[in-house]
Amino acid sequence: MGGVKQFLSHFFVTGPFEIGGDVSIGLVSLAILFVLTRYKLWGWLWRNWLTSVDHKKIGIMYMLAALLMLFRGGVDALMIRTQLALPNSQFLGAEHYDQIFTTHGTIMILFMAMPFIFAMMNIVVPLQLGARDVAFPYLNAISFWLFFFGAMLLNISFVIGGSPDAGWVNYPPLAELQFSPGPGDNFYLLSILISGIGSVATGINFLVTILKMRAPGMSLMKMPMFSWAVFATCIDIIFAFPALTIALGLEFADRILGAHFFTLNGGGNPMMYVNLFWMWGHPEVYIVILPAFGIYSEVVATFSRKRLFGYTAMVTSLLLIAIASYFVWLHHFFTMGAGADVNTFFAIASMFIAIPTGVKIFNWLFTMFRGRIRMTIPMMWVIAFIPNFVIGGSTGVMLAAAPADYQYHNSYFLVAHFHQVLIGGVVYGMLAGMYYWWPKMFGFILEERFAKWGFWLFNIGFYVCFMPQYPLGLMGMTRRMYTYPAGLGWSSLNMISTVGAFVMGIGFIFIVLNIVSSIRHPVKDTTGDPWDARTLEWSLPSPAPHYNFARIPVIDSRDQWWEMKQKGMTKPDDSTPLAPIHMPKNSGKPFIMGVLFFIAGFGFVFNWYVLAGLGLLGVVITLFARSFDYDTDYYIPVDEVKHSEAAFGRS
Amino acid sequence: MTDKDQTIVTAGGHGRFPWSHVIGYIFSLVLTLVALLMVINHVASGGMLLFVILLLATIQIFIQLFFFMHITEKHGPAYHIITLAVALFFTFAIIAGSLWIMTFTQLSS
Numbered sequence: 066m067g068g069v070k071q072f073l074s075h076f077f078v079t080g081p082f083e084i085g086g087d088v089s090i091g092l093v094s095l096a097i098l099f100v101l102t103r104y105k106l107w108g109w110l111w112r113n114w115l116t117s118v119d120h121k122k123i124g125i126m127y128m129l130a131a132l133l134m135l136f137r138g139g140v141d142a143l144m145i146r147t148q149l150a151l152p153n154s155q156f157l158g159a160e161h162y163d164q165i166f167t168t169h170g171t172i173m174i175l176f177m178a179m180p181f182i183f184a185m186m187n188i189v190v191p192l193q194l195g196a197r198d199v200a201f202p203y204l205n206a207i208s209f210w211l212f213f214f215g216a217m218l219l220n221i222s223f224v225i226g227g228s229p230d231a232g233w234v235n236y237p238p239l240a241e242l243q244f245s246p247g248p249g250d251n252f253y254l255l256s257i258l259i260s261g262i263g264s265v266a267t268g269i270n271f272l273v274t275i276l277k278m279r280a281p282g283m284s285l286m287k288m289p290m291f292s293w294a295v296f297a298t299c300i301d302i303i304f305a306f307p308a309l310t311i312a313l314g315l316e317f318a319d320r321i322l323g324a325h326f327f328t329l330n331g332g333g334n335p336m337m338y339v340n341l342f343w344m345w346g347h348p349e350v351y352i353v354i355l356p357a358f359g360i361y362s363e364v365v366a367t368f369s370r371k372r373l374f375g376y377t378a379m380v381t382s383l384l385l386i387a388i389a390s391y392f393v394w395l396h397h398f399f400t401m402g403a404g405a406d407v408n409t410f411f412a413i414a415s416m417f418i419a420i421p422t423g424v425k426i427f428n429w430l431f432t433m434f435r436g437r438i439r440m441t442i443p444m445m446w447v448i449a450f451i452p453n454f455v456i457g458g459s460t461g462v463m464l465a466a467a468p469a470d471y472q473y474h475n476s477y478f479l480v481a482h483f484h485q486v487l488i489g490g491v492v493y494g495m496l497a498g499m500y501y502w503w504p505k506m507f508g509f510i511l512e513e514r515f516a517k518w519g520f521w522l523f524n525i526g527f528y529v530c531f532m533p534q535y536p537l538g539l540m541g542m543t544r545r546m547y548t549y550p551a552g553l554g555w556s557s558l559n560m561i562s563t564v565g566a567f568v569m570g571i572g573f574i575f576i577v578l579n580i581v582s583s584i585r586h587p588v589k590d591t592t593g594d595p596w597d598a599r600t601l602e603w604s605l606p607s608p609a610p611h612y613n614f615a616r617i618p619v620i621d622s623r624d625q626w627w628e629m630k631q632k633g634m635t636k637p638d639d640s641t642p643l644a645p646i647h648m649p650k651n652s653g654k655p656f657i658m659g660v661l662f663f664i665a666g667f668g669f670v671f672n673w674y675v676l677a678g679l680g681l682l683g684v685v686i687t688l689f690a691r692s693f694d695y696d697t698d699y700y701i702p703v704d705e706v707k708h709s710e711a712a713f714g715r716s
Numbered sequence: 717m718t719d720k721d722q723t724i725v726t727a728g729g730h731g732r733f734p735w736s737h738v739i740g741y742i743f744s745l746v747l748t749l750v751a752l753l754m755v756i757n758h759v760a761s762g763g764m765l766l767f768v769i770l771l772l773a774t775i776q777i778f779i780q781l782f783f784f785m786h787i788t789e790k791h792g793p794a795y796h797i798i799t800l801a802v803a804l805f806f807t808f809a810i811i812a813g814s815l816w817i818m819t820f821t822q823l824s825s
Contacts, residue, residue, distance in 0.1 A: 336821065402820055
């Protein structure tokens with residue numbers, strides 16, 4: 066009995082925040098179970114969502130998960146800022162603080178930014194290309210469920226076993242067994258290894274979709290800019306993620322199997338981990354920013370009523386950024402001590418990236434120049450992004466100067482810089498995309514009043530929060546610092562920064578309120594083209610039917626839908642006869658495979674190898690079962706397509 | 717997926733037993749096992765072992781390309797050649813860059 070008690074007290078983390086976490090997780094789970102059972106929604110959930118291979122539904126699930134994770138990571142951020150608001154603060158314990166900044170970083174990059182870009186890719190790319198789904202719809206569902214269960218594995222660490230606490234980069238030797246015993250860092254490794262499989266699969270999936278599934282007539286140079294951005298992103302995903310998998314796989318071998326790849330003794334070299342990690346880590350920041358660049362390009366052209374300025378230059382810059390991103394990784398560890406020649410090469414390569422990025426900024430400005438600008442919510446996020454990214458980019462060039470970096474390295478200057486590009490670049494982009502494509506996803510427009518409150522609070526809060534962090538860094542405050550003494554001149558700047566963080570939090574609440582109030586009083590999008598936009602997805606009704614296009618369109622210009630409207634068309638050409646539509650069937654296996662991966666991962670985290678083995682065996686069985694599954698697709702008969710098109714007022 | 721693609725998939729996948737996959741799988745397993753056993757039993761000096769392992773790995777890359785990845789099949793533009801070229805380019809950059817970066821450990825020890 067005593068043994069069980071001891072096991073449970075280690076298994077479940079105890080403390081005021083964790084018990085709060087237990088209670089809220091329990092209450093939310095009970096509420097979900099109650100609603101699903103009370104309204105008999107289990108079958109609906111399983112048939113329409115959990116087993117779906119429809120890219121639009123997978124995209125929506127990615128977006129909901131990303132918003133949830135934004136909330137979780139945001140709560141972490143507020144706890145960090147509360148701890149730092151005053152000198153000598155005892156709000157959190159030191160170990161607790163370490164766990165919170167670790168999960169904040171991990172969640173925001175891997176389980177918020179990544180699913181948010183995957184959401185936009187899934188929802189938009191096939192519609193823009195004139196395709197009926199992605200190239201491998203079943204694989205797409207597997208990607209989502211691996212991401213989802215990977216994210217869940219990391220999130221339960223808060224209440225079960227203890228969170229990782231070696232920073233979001235999980236550097237050895239700190240992250241090795243010797244210095245971080247217990248399951249915490251295993252949660253980090255396993256959750257990212259599992260979701261990483263899904264990320265690589267998504268990269269391959271969208272690369273193939275873009276290369277092979279464009280509508281007839283859409284040459285690469287007639288492809289909408291968002292799809293081009295996703296193409297560049299996929300190149301980065303496919304070649305960068307393996308480096309992360311190797312780095313974490315070897316660290317996993319160190320921690321679980323007793324290997325010595327990165328340990329201090331036994332011939333290990335911790336610096337090799339740093340090297341491998343950033344080989345992924347730098348392309349990763351382009352993986353999340355390039356789709357945002359694509360969104361800005363679409364939104365800015367639509368709401369300036371002009372074609373995008375400098376299309377060819379935009380494409381060239383995207384590809385240059387994607388390629389150059391592989392030649393800059395060392396700038397994350399200039400201070401490691403590699404020679405002056407090495408530092409010089411990577412410093413110059415890093416500064417070079419500012420050129421294509423600058424080209425893109427100017428092209429967006431020139432698109433707006435003499436355009437008829439409409440200040441809608443997506444456009445406001447785009448315009449707010451530009452000054453943000455210019456400041457973030459300039460401080461980035463400062464950090465790229467290797468000798469100066471010895472001063473900035475790991476200080477709050479760096480923290481302010483990467484939040485400026487990741488929030489001001491990625492989060493603003495994803496929110497712009499969410500507002501822009503929301504009508505295409507759900508068939509109604511998000512109302513503007515709360516959206517504006519959300520925008521202004523978030524944007525003002527952002528500057529109040531992060532501008533003080535630049536001087537704080539120059540004054541010597543280092544990142545991951547748990548507390549600081551009074552009298553260093555840091556106190557008032559830290560207090561201002563904390564106030565800004567809470568203003569951003571209130572801004573987020575308004576964005577959620579905005580979504581809730583729009584669901585309660587929806588403004589229906591009846592035309593399918595509420596913004597008078599330019600690309601193919603707006604030629605479809607909102608929300609798009611599950612087969613997307615009743616007839617695959619033939620493309621002859623870049624802004625196909627805009628050109629069609631210029632010729633006086635209000636809906637796509639429907640003169641050709643309909644044909645039966647070939648579609649993939651739903652499948653429960655991707656979900657089941659996600660659950661099994663979760664079980665295997667959980668087993669490895671606690672060194673319960675029987676459980677881990679059973680989980681992996683289950684994965685293999687699922688793969689076998691799929692191999693012998695010949696009934697994977699079907700045809701929608703012409704009558705059904707006619708019926709469904711008629712419901713949209715089309716034929 | 718267009719109907720044309722579908723017929724190709726069916727011809728390669730559903731019709732007959734996928735011998736090439738099984739053979740490729742066995743080859744890969746054997747090559748990996750040989751590498752592992754050679755290292756475990758220290759059959760040669762460090763430099764020689766490293767060379768042999770790299771050789772076995774290179775052979776395995778080709779086996780995977782031919783037996784699993786259908787490198788010889790082609791429809792439409794030769795995207796796979798471009799992709800392989802990009803992959804080689806990045807691989808070269810990553811390996812050469814890592815070796816260059818890590819030279820400082822020799823200098824400092």
